Amino acid sequence: MQTLGITGLSKSQVSEMAKDLDTQVEAFRTRPLDEGPYRFVAADALVLKVREHGRVVKIACMVATGINNQGYREILGAAVGSAETKEGWLTFFRDLAARGLSGVELITSDAHAGLVEAAGAVFGGASWQRCRTHYAANLMSVCPKSEWLGVKTLVHSVYTQPNAEDVHEQYQKVLDTVEHRLPAVFAHLEAAREEVLAFTKFPKELWRKVWSNNPN
CATH class of the missing domain: 3.30.420 (Nucleotidyltransferase; domain 5)
Known part of the structure; x- marks a missing residue:
């Protein structure tokens, strides 16, 4: 408070400020959507x-x-x-x-x-839609540490495709690549396919806004 030029502040003043903030927060949390x-x-x-x-x-x-x-x-x-x-x-x-x-x-x-x-x-x-960032962390837990960089690169390639059809095709290519060499990674990716690629049902201009909850 001193940096704002306020050198003295009583407990009652602090209490009143807190009450005012509480009112604003409550109004925000209960406003009609x-x-x-x-x-x-x-x-x-x-x-x-x-x-x-x-x-x-x-x-x-x-x-x-x-x-x-x-x-x-x-x-x-x-x-x-x-x-x-x-x-x-x-x-x-x-x-x-x-x-x-x-x-x-x-x-x-x-x-x-x-x-x-x-x-x-x-x-x-x-x-x-399963958040792509959280999913990568989950996938990493079943991937050998020495293989993670390669797997991470493969998975990232899915999200760089120009359209929904290519996204699904690339996802299948990733599965084919790891199926025999990394069976645990394959099983994880196969089980999560639908929720990881849910964003493809919507226009591409929205993908970056909906495939992750990172803004939170």
Whole structure:
């Protein structure tokens, strides 16, 4: 506060400032979602450290970001919980729907089972896009360290193709390349094919905005 030229600040002034901020945050978190329909939504839980009862603890902050009808990303909502759970995501998604979130066609997230199941329960008509960045980390866990650079390069080549048909063809070429040499990698890629390539059902100009939840 001193850097702003304020040399004295009473506890009551701090309290009043906090109350004002609380009001603004609450208004933001409960506002009607009337800039939709939001066809594309990215969801992620951020692990944050907070002070609670005099000690520092970790919490999960669930965040949903949508693309509004002007084409811009918009934070739709945020909620905190002691951990990332299916129940927490279910409550969060239901609140978004109650505030007007509609028209969702694709939800992008990591493979947290509770998140995916909750999203399906609330937004049953939406497809699921498995975040390409999170998926790469999952794939790396089954790949020999000495082979990862080559596998990573192969997988990256999938996302550089000019159209949906070529994306699927390149994905198959990657599978053919690793099938016999790296069976665990092959099995992982084969099982994830549908959710990793869900973005190809939409126009190419949107791919970069929907194949990852990294903006969160």
